[in-house]
Amino acid sequence: MSSLLLALCLFLMIKCTRAQDTQSDLTITVVNNCPYTIWPAIQPNSGHLILQRGGFALPALTHHSFPAPPHPWSGRMWARTNCAATPTGGFACATGDCHTNSTDCNGSSGSTPATLAQLNLRGGASLDACDYGVSLVDGYNAAMTVSAHEGRGACPVVGCGADLLATCPERLRVWDRQGEDVVACKSGCQAYGTDELCCRNEYGSVRRCRASGCSEFFKQACPATYTYAQDKSWPTPECYAPRELKQQNIPCCAQTGQKD
DSSP states (O other): OBOEEEESSSEEEEEOOOTTTOTTOOEEEEEOOSSSOBEEEEEEOTTSOOOGGGBOOBOTTOEEEEEOOSSOEEEEEEEEEEEEEOTTSOEEEEESOOSSSSSOOTTOOOOSSOOEEEEEEEETTTTOEEEEEEEOTTOBSSOEEEEEBSOEEEOOOEEEOSOTTTTOOGGGEEEOTTSSEEEEEOOHHHHHOOHHHHTOGGGOSTTTOOOOHHHHHHHHHOTTSBOSTTOOSSOOOEEESOBOOOOOOOOOOOSOEEOO
């Protein structure tokens, strides 16, 4: 059985084999490698199935496995952090919240800033291609890496294992409600809202959308990520039928960054 491993401050393991081998040959395992609970969220791209009702709780140092569809699937995953029940009986998270008042996101997107894993599974003519990436275009809230072992083609380790909450520039910091801890790091677009930093309107083309000082903060710390809308500095992996992966012992991300 072959597999693909991702890490979201936690780790995600995705087992991929050739589609003709079996109709149940794709398993996604999410492993929380942090000493606190996180709430992974999953949003499919348009036309694709919602997996695991879009989200669930994952206690510290545990994992959760579930089958993927037998046909091509694409979407994104991220970690929701600092989540809790609300006084009115709802549910909310300090970062990555999908605003459903539930642990289930049901296909909804999450609030930014959030570190995103972008996945395309069962691609190619033989349905055995897996390409993946980690994006900081919408900011950062948790460490995340993706790696593959013994696959065919391009199967590099990608992502960000660094704790950027501790080093986030002041203008990009997101504080908790008490104003005591940094819980996320904004993108330049979210912090300043200009067309240039958001790569929109006249800056929406490949020619006009460029790296900025904000995106370079993320790129220098985590070069194997995408840090602005037209970032082409890191090639998209195209990994075919990877073998089972071993968990990478990256430093666990800090839950919060302490206020100065």
